[in-house]
Amino acid sequence: MATELWLALQFPHLALDLLCRGQRPRGRAPMAVSATVARRPSIVDCNPVAARAGVRPGLPVAAAQALVADLQVHPCEPAAEAAALQRLAAFAYRYSSRVTVLAAHCTLLLEIGASRRLFGPAEALTQRLVLELQRLGYHARAGTAASPEAAQLAARHGRHLDPGRPIGPQVCELPLTSLRLDSAQGPTLENMGFRTVGEVMRLPRKALARRLGTEFVDYLDRLTGARPDPQTSWRPPERFESALDLPTGLHNVQALLFPLRRLFSELCGVLRALDRAVQEVSIHLRLAHDETSIRMGLQQPSRCEEHLQRLVREHLERLRVRAPVRRITLCAPTLLPYAARQGALWRGGEDRPVSIDSLLDRLRARLGRDGVSALAGIEDHRPERSWAAREPGTHAACTPRPYRPAWLLEHAQRCRIEDFRFICGPERIETGWWDGQDCRRDYFVVRDRAGSLLWVFREYKPRRGWYLHGLFA
Structure with a gap:
């Protein structure tokens, strides 16, 4: 059994990330997030643009706005x-x-002891995950250790503690502020002259319990692994929903591609993690005084980020917005099981013709869902009544018929039989007496002087003569 190794991911700027991740870094205005402390709104975090102008955490909101006139402050x-x-x-x-x-604590804990066999050393796995989160617009601090509490302590300093060695000696030089201390414990330890974690750990546990309480001693025991620290496991969701705020608003539809790319990257990452796929997603755009939605339906469940991004671009080409977009929400109401397909063994092996499902998705994105239909046969011998428009991908059972063209004229046209050479026929069709649209025809496949194959019939009822009804491809 693999030794337990815990990875802690801390998001110290989560509130700010949620505010800024919908915009490119070079286009960001000075922004900050605030919280009310002792009935006074104060800055808790700000982006680099605001920090360079003098805004800092702890500054009253009024003072920050006086310092930076165009500072955008949003509450946590x-x-x-x-x-x-x-x-x-x-x-x-x-x-x-x-x-x-x-x-x-704005923290995620992952037990990665066994994961190292698949993803490599803890440092490489951590770096990979942090970079993926950064591409989504989140900034994480990471650390690993043999216990959950030690992993959180290591994350505050970006360290990886050796799981094969005792935890205490590896953290003894860290500053006292690395420990999780409440508002009373920190000043008490500082007044006692303690400055590092090691100095506190060397104290007798009974003396610590008398001065700081048994809960603090239990915390130290969980930190060093002397006491078990069971964790509540997270349960996968049944749906996906994520939103991006756009504080400055986006007027250009093409500018929406950047935030949408991040949302779909997040969606596809979740789908890969859960081994799921989606067949329907919705994009909700909140404007200044209105809302609009885009519904994307797929022929088959998919989690291909490239395919979904391509469909989004097709939809955006038809979109017209008359006011700045303030918020984008991506929703997948149902996560379906993923049916994996055979991948390519070597690079370039995946270069094959576009599948019919992918083509239908793109056509519907460009023409609208009702703009693409499939033809299906129905049980009626009359050619003009033997088909119907159906949802692409659905199949209707139909009795096999003789050789017929796919293209029928909307109205049969009179023709001269002397201009054609007979290829095959006749096919007798005599039906429709029960609905008042009865017909009596003999159909033939003929070739005209240009070499084209045509479908003609001779009608006996209600009017006699030869008619052109269809063309073969």
Whole structure:
């Protein structure tokens, strides 16, 4: 059995990430997030543009806005941050089946002891995951250790503790502020002259319990692995929903591609982690005083990011917005089982003709869902009544018929039989007496002087003569 190794991912700028990830870095205005402390709104985080102008955490909102006239301040939204952590847990589920969400600390815990056999050393796995999160617009600090608490401590300093060695000696030189201390414990230890984690750990446990309580001693025991620390496992969701705020608003439809690319990257990462696919997604755009939606339906369940991005571009070409877009929400109401297809053994082996399903998806994205239909045969001998438009991909049982063309004229046209050479026929069709549209015809396949194959008939009732009815490809 593999030794337990815990990876902690901390998101110290989660509120700011949710505010800024819908915009390119070079286009961002000075932004900050605030929270009310002691009835006074204060800055808790800001982006680099605002920081260069002098804004810093702890500054009153009024003072920050006086310092930077165009500073955009948005209040923290704990519910949005908690929802984001759930989506990030789904994204990280690809790397471990044991994921824990610590919403109070903006932290994810992953047990990656066994994952190293698939993804390589802990450092490489961590770097890969942090880079993937960065592409989605999230900034994470990471650390690994043999216990969940030690992993969180290591993440605060970006360290990887050796799981084969005792934890205490590896963290003894870290500053006292690395420990999880409440508002009373920190000043108490500082007044006692302690400055490092090692100095606290060398104290007798009974003395610590008397001064700081048994809960703090239990915390130290969980940190060093002396006490078990079971974690509550995260459960995969049944649907996906993610939103991006656009504080400055986007007027250009093509500018929506960047935030949508991040949303679909997040969706496809979650789908790969959960081994799921989607057949329907919805994009909701919230404008200044209105809302609009785009519904994307697929012929087959898919999790191909490239295919979904291509369909989004097709939809955006038909979209017209009359006001700035303030928020984008991507929703997949149902996550379906993924049916894997055989992949390519070597590079370039996947170069094959576009599948009919992919083609239908693109046509519907460009022409609208009702703009693409399939033809299906129905049980009626009259050619003009023997077909109907159906949903592409559906099949209707139909009795096999003789050789007939796919193209029929809307109205049969009179023709001169002397201009044709007979190839085969006749096919007698005599039916329709029960609905008042009875016919009596003999159909022939003929070739005209230009070499084209045509479908003609001789009618006996209600009017006599020869008529051109269809053309063969």
